[in-house]
Amino acid sequence: MDKVYQYIEENKDMYIKWLQELCRQPSVAAQNRGMKETADMVQKMISEHTHAKVELLETSGYPVVYGEINTGKEKTLSFYNHYDVQPEDPLDLWNSDPFGAEIRDGKIYARGVADNKGNLVARLAAVHAYLNVYGEMPINVKFIFEGEEEIGSVHLDEFKEKYPEKLKADGCIWEFGYKNPDGRLQVSLGVKGMQYVELRCKGANIDLHSANAAVIENPAWRLVWALQTLKNDKEEILIEGFYDRVLKPDEAELELLEEMIYEEEATLKRLDLDNFLLNLTGVPLKEKLIFQPTCTICGIESGYTGEGAKTVLPSEARVKLDFRLVPNQDPAEISKLLRNHLDKHGFEDIEIITFTGEHPAKTDIHDPLVQTVLQNVEKVYGRPPTINRMSPGTGPMYILCQELGIPAVSLGVGNDSSQNHAPNENIKVEDYIQGIKMMATIVHEFAHTGKD
Numbered sequence: 001m002d003k004v005y006q007y008i009e010e011n012k013d014m015y016i017k018w019l020q021e022l023c024r025q026p027s028v029a030a031q032n033r034g035m036k037e038t039a040d041m042v043q044k045m046i047s048e049h050t051h052a053k054v055e056l057l058e059t060s061g062y063p064v065v066y067g068e069i070n071t072g073k074e075k076t077l078s079f080y081n082h083y084d085v086q087p088e089d090p091l092d093l094w095n096s097d098p099f100g101a102e103i104r105d106g107k108i109y110a111r112g113v114a115d116n117k118g119n120l121v122a123r124l125a126a127v128h129a130y131l132n133v134y135g136e137m138p139i140n141v142k143f144i145f146e147g148e149e150e151i152g153s154v155h156l157d158e159f160k161e162k163y164p165e166k167l168k169a170d171g172c173i174w175e176f177g178y179k180n181p182d183g184r185l186q187v188s189l190g191v192k193g194m195q196y197v198e199l200r201c202k203g204a205n206i207d208l209h210s211a212n213a214a215v216i217e218n219p220a221w222r223l224v225w226a227l228q229t230l231k232n233d234k235e236e237i238l239i240e241g242f243y244d245r246v247l248k249p250d251e252a253e254l255e256l257l258e259e260m261i262y263e264e265e266a267t268l269k270r271l272d273l274d275n276f277l278l279n280l281t282g283v284p285l286k287e288k289l290i291f292q293p294t295c296t297i298c299g300i301e302s303g304y305t306g307e308g309a310k311t312v313l314p315s316e317a318r319v320k321l322d323f324r325l326v327p328n329q330d331p332a333e334i335s336k337l338l339r340n341h342l343d344k345h346g347f348e349d350i351e352i353i354t355f356t357g358e359h360p361a362k363t364d365i366h367d368p369l370v371q372t373v374l375q376n377v378e379k380v381y382g383r384p385p386t387i388n389r390m391s392p393g394t395g396p397m398y399i400l401c402q403e404l405g406i407p408a409v410s411l412g413v414g415n416d417s418s419q420n421h422a423p424n425e426n427i428k429v430e431d432y433i434q435g436i437k438m439m440a441t442i443v444h445e446f447a448h449t450g451k452d
Contacts, residue, residue, distance in 0.1 A: 001379075004133045004440050008125070012433050015125040016108070018045065019432065020101035022083075022117050023110035029084035029151045035062050042083050042120070042145055043067075049128045052143065057163055059155035062147030066166055069127070069141040077369075077446055078142040078169040080400060080408075081120040082149035085112030086421045093423035107426040114418035116175050118427045119435065120145060122413050123173070126439030138447035142169060144400070149175070152196065152356030153396040160399055171369035171446065172401050173439070176393070177412025179431060181266035185381050185438075187373055188410040190362030190390035191397045192293075193325035195334040196355040199223060199342075201317045207303070210311040220302040220317040226347045227319065230295055235277055237295045239341040245328045249291050252365065253389050257286045261386040263416070270417060289392050294324040324394065331357030359398035362390050367407040368449045376445050377411075380438045385411075411438065 008015070022045070027038035039056060042065045047054045052067035065083065088098035088111045096102040101110040108118075127141060144166070148154055160167060178186050203219040204212075231237050249257065264281060268274065276285055298321060303314035323334050335354050342350050363370060365387075377385040391410060401408040413435035419425045 001437075001441055001444055004129050004444075005437050007133050008129045008433060008436050008440070011129070015121070015436060016103075016429065016432070018049070018125065019108065019113070019118060019121045020110075022121055023101040023108070023113050024099050026099050027084050027112065027147070028087050029062060029148055030087055035084065035147055038083050039063050039065055039147060045121075045124060046143055046145075049124050050131065050141075050143075052127075052141070057159065057166070059158050059162075061155040064147070064156075064159050064163075065143070065145040066163075067141075067143035067145075068166075069137050071137050071140050073137070073139050073447065075171075075447060076140040076142060076169040077443060078144055078167070078172045078406075079123045080144045080146075080172055080397075081123065081175045082116050082146045083120065084147045084150045085115070085117070086150050088423075090423065095424055098423075098425075103429065106430065107428050108432070109424055109426045111425055114178075114414040114425055114427050115420040116149070118414070118432055119175055119177065119412040122432060122435040123439050125436045126443065129436065130440050130443055138444060141443070142166070149395065153358075154356070156396050157399060167400060167404060167406070169406055171367075172406050172408040173442065174397060174401075174408045174410035175395065175412070176391070176414065177410050177435075178414035178418060179416060180261055180386055181263040181270075181416045182261065184261060184383050185377055185385045185411060186388055187377065187385040188388040188391040189365060189370060190408075191358075191360065191395050191410075192390055192392055193329060193331055193360035193398070194356060194358045194394040195323045195325065195331035196298075196357070197321050197323075197335065197338065198353040198355065199226065199319050199321065200351040200353065201226070201349065202315065202351075204313070204315050207315045208313040210313045213313050216313060218313055220314050222347070223300075223302070223317040223319055223350070226342060226345070226350055227297065229341070229345045229347075230321075237293065239295075239334075239337050240344070241337050241340075242293070242334070245330065245333075246293060247327045249287065249389070253291070254283075254287075256365070256387055256389050257283050257290065259386075260286055260290075260388060262286050262289070266416070290388065290390050291326055293326050293329060294322075296322050296324070298322055324392065325358075325360050326390070327360045327362060329360060331359060358394050358396055359403075360390070361398035361402040361408070363402065363407040363409065365389075369407045369446060370409055372446045372449050373409050373411060373442060376441050377438070380434055380441055411435075
């Protein structure tokens with residue numbers, strides 16, 4: 001691989017330029033801003049830089065950009081990424097244009113550079129470098145780049161049903177990846193699932209003067225009382241049946257937790273906090289992060305929250321919740337359990353609007369793709385990786401991979417303070433170049449896994 005690494009070094013300015021060009025094109029799925037232009041741009045990049053056969057595969061939402069290099073070889077490796085990004089708000093907290101892709105102090109700053117355009121382009125660059133050194137790929141390659149990940153991959157099931165043959169592969173490199181504060185690469189072998197819901201409580205048909213609070217029910221208070229039944233101060237979720245399907249970590253997974261590096265002090269310092277929930281530390285902290293489900297209030301809206309005072313009795317209250325799920329919890333079942341719980345506690349009137357539902361997913365650590373990745377990280381990064389049995393985050397890994405028997409592994413070009421979904425999102429230029437080398441190495445070594 002030395003020739004490939006040398007080629008990447010010699011052409012790193014070009015690869016950086018590719019990434020800057022893509023980051024300068026807004027692609028905010030939630031606002032339908034720049035989505036067609038970005039899909040067309042990604043299609044062109046795949047075609048020009050990898051000579052893959054490329055299609056825009058339509059769904060009821062934004063298209064999936066699909067590219068395929070069919071070498072006729074025995075193995076197929078797919079790359080799943082997404083070309084959509086989060087909105088850039090709040091603008092006043094950015095130190096440069098969110099879509100300027102400015103380089104400062106060895107970092108590229110842009111909305112989507114870490115999540116997920118840096119990884120998307122790194123994988124194209126890796127294939128480009130390999131082709132230019134060796135002339136052909138040692139395996140078949142598929143690029144599956146969707147445009148709705150940041151809004152819950154709402155039409156990915158439709159894509160899967162319409163184009164099942166496009167998903168077939170012997171392994172998939174998933175979209176995300178970061179480094180620890182100590183610089184060691186994280187390799188994740190799964191993701192938590194999620195059920196995202198909104199609860200709505202309605203009162204009078206209009207907002208009223210708060211003097212009426214003496215005799216008119218306040219939906220904000222009612223919603224608060226309902227929320228209070230969901231979780232206690234020990235962080236235990238009180239929905240009956242919620243934990244019934246939760247799989248406890250097995251002996252091998254507990255060993256991984258022991259070995260997993262989680263920089264507690266650095267994380268607390270970066271977040272300006274004194275301690276983690278329940279004062280957890282060590283293995284219990286990591287076990288809670290990776291193997292336990294959550295119930296999180298993501299946002300509450302009711303009445304007047306602007307400057308100054310406005311004495312109002314709101315007519316409606318809303319709260320958005322996400323439940324992060326672990327194997328073998330089912331998102332649809334969680335919604336039913338939530339409905340039953342609210343009804344049992346006298347809150348039949350509170351409406352549940354269900355949004356994203358994602359199953360949890362994990363890959364066998366002994367799978368050949370996993371071993372290919374783990375055995376070659378030190379070759380590129382100079383240090384062995386830290387292994388996350390599952391990421392605490394969520395994505396549509398189950399429906400594209402594990403449900404179909406396809407192993408998936410996540411690693412990428414982010415850092416511990418990439419600030420995904422926040423102002424000043426960034427990646428380090430050095431990490432980006434290393435990520436290109438790592439992807440090229442995986443392609444090369446996976447082709448020979450299992451051969452003498």
